[in-house]
Amino acid sequence: MVGTIPIAWVLTLAAGLFCIGLFGALSRRNTVGILMGIELMLNSVNINLVAFWRYLRPMGTAGLTFTVFTIAVAAAEVAVGLAMVIAIYRARQTINADEADTLKG
């Protein structure tokens, strides 16, 4: 890998994925679609981190550990986000007590 492919190519690939994700997050109307765009953005960052680690600091671990943290945080964020999607959907489906109160108040 090192010596064959210049680091700039890998970073350009990551930048491309980031901007594709950015486009998705900004242009989708659907909440799940926006979340998918954000996942692409976070993935591209991980490519960056791994590339920096492999090219510049192959014996260090800063890039690797940061990637692990990013993956964990992204997974947590997506879990909470999808829980909210489901909850909002359910709230829209059912007419519950609170909405009735809202009409009164």
Next chain:
Amino acid sequence: MNYVVLTIFFLLSALTLGSGIMVVTVKNIIHAALWLISTFVGVAALYMLMEAEFLAIVQVLVYAGAVSILVLFAIMLTRQITGTGTRQLHSRWWVAMLTAAALFGGVIVPTVWQQGSSWDKTASDAQAILVQQATEANGGTRPEIIPVAGTEELGAALMGEYLLPFEVVSLLLTAALIGAILIAFEERTRRRRVLTLAEELALRKRGIVEPHDEEGAVVPVDAEQAV
């Protein structure tokens, strides 16, 4: 030049970017989620190419395995609002397109290319040191595989230098877990439950509900109402 690596890299780039574009553009949101899996696998293969095997496996397990399945579940549970017929993009999607293109072509790519050659020099120096160390450890001959920091070093770092963020991330996952359950579960107080005899009697006295229907089954009453 190692043409095998080069070919693999271009194929993987095409796979990753191509499926990425499909994720953000296809009409059917389920197809988008499936393309997302393909992107994740492409990224995992890139990690493999960059000799980060552990991360490649984590990527497949967490992203391609867990996250994408979660996304598919969410789509299926809310399918009326995520139908294929509705428009999926904003009417002003071209603004987003311009923003993303400007960020790509105007900011990130020039920045990265301008720094690229000096980084490549650092990289070849670092690689040379690695090769030299590996050769010495191997008794003078250059080994097939040049070792880089792997799972062992990563584990040691997570328990050593990065102990604090590691522990805090575990707290963060706990908070996310509690939060997801809290939000997605039906509210406890709102759950319909069968009344106890005493409550039923009290309600009948106040004449609020007729507790039995024709078949004699207990009619569930909102717990809230009973109070």
Next chain:
Amino acid sequence: MPFNPPSIDLTVLGMPALLMAWGMLVLLIDLFTSNQRVLATVSLIGLIATAGVGLLTWGTQRTAFFDMVVLDNFGTVVNWILLGATALSILLALDYLPRQNLMRGEFYALLLFATSGMLLLVQANDLVMIFIGVELLSISLYVLTGFAVPRISSGEAAMKYLLLGAFAAGFLVYGIALIYGFVAANDAISSTSLTAISQDLAAKQAAGIAINDPIILTGLGFVLIALGFKVSMVPFHAWTPDVYEGAPTPITAYMSVTTKGAALVAIIRLLTVAFAALRPEWQFIFAILAALTMTYGNIVAIAQKNLKRMLAYSSIAHAGYMLMGVLSASPLGASAFVIYLVAYALTNIGAFAVLTTLENRGMAALELQDLRGLYRRHPWLSVAMVIFMFSLAGVPLTAGFMGKFAVFQAAWDADLKWLVLVGVLTSVISAFFYLRVTVQMFMEEPVSAEAAERPVFATAPLVVGLTIAVVGIIILGVVPSQVLNFVNNTVVAAAR
């Protein structure tokens, strides 16, 4: 491969560590009792105990965990403010939650988790810790915003907050990755800690290499975009009104103060410790953004009819004033920021406390006209509200005046005189809509007979909270010199 376990320095980590453990404890207690008075009391004790730890470790100044976190008096003082703001928010929530049928014990645990994330962010001395701290506080806050979730406005606010927060997180990690790439090329530097970055920049400067490299500027810019989202700095403020309106009112009060405070401290540390060498690059841009933030927040607030939205826009404007202290990048600026944060915390939480007392179950929105004739319904409450509004506007003899005076002075000293002018002008504009609230309470008749009869939920915990806020504002406004001296001494001592 030999493995050396790290030394655990609980002195430095004391405050966040205790609060995290306490959050877990609250979570455990929640299993056994659903009495939320118990949970709230335990949480309050935890906050006080954490503040006590700060007292014990007072004066220590060192980093720990491989430079990941730093303890200094500046951080401790900000931590105390954040803990105090959390305690006030708990007082607000205590009767609000059952009244709105939102009583679930996890509320307090999540609140403590969010606060511990903020304490970590305040003490963070490494890009990794900044990232993790921001995420811990954000994820807890997403959930807390959506706590009223069968109510659609709350769910949608939470969703919006999460989507924009995750979007900002993408920029944050991208920026950190670029900075890491820049630093990793230097063999002498082995981590992404703020001190290491400043050493790297100093080494490059000494070697005659230009340090205003596009890569580091892009990286820093991305990180600041993400932190700007948390501060709700213009142009990254778009989420603020909707989220503040949809969230449960005590949570709005909580996050309008604490998130801004913690994120601004992270910005201070980032700019003055790591990137001090790049000051000419960031200071001017930040000054323009601060001016925009103050102007935009105050002007748009005039047009608001909904009280929570009005306070949301006013909070955007106040972020701009606090930024003035931050971008002065001097000990004076840092202490001005601390004073402003204290004043703003007391005032804003107090104002939201008044809204909490007026909010009925199932009320859709609290409009400006709902305040009409409040003086007759509850004179003391309206007097308190007047004090809060005066303090937000920066009328002399209130804490808000002291805060504004301090940040203006700091900016003047940093030779940003035009910014001071913008600040003074926008304060005058802001007085208009703050005074309008006062006028509504005292001079106008209620909209309807029904509105005149609406109950006011000024329960005991709320009255305690309101009293603390009012007394604090008056003390800070009338006899500010002791507080000023204390803050100046600690912050000047802490300044590196």
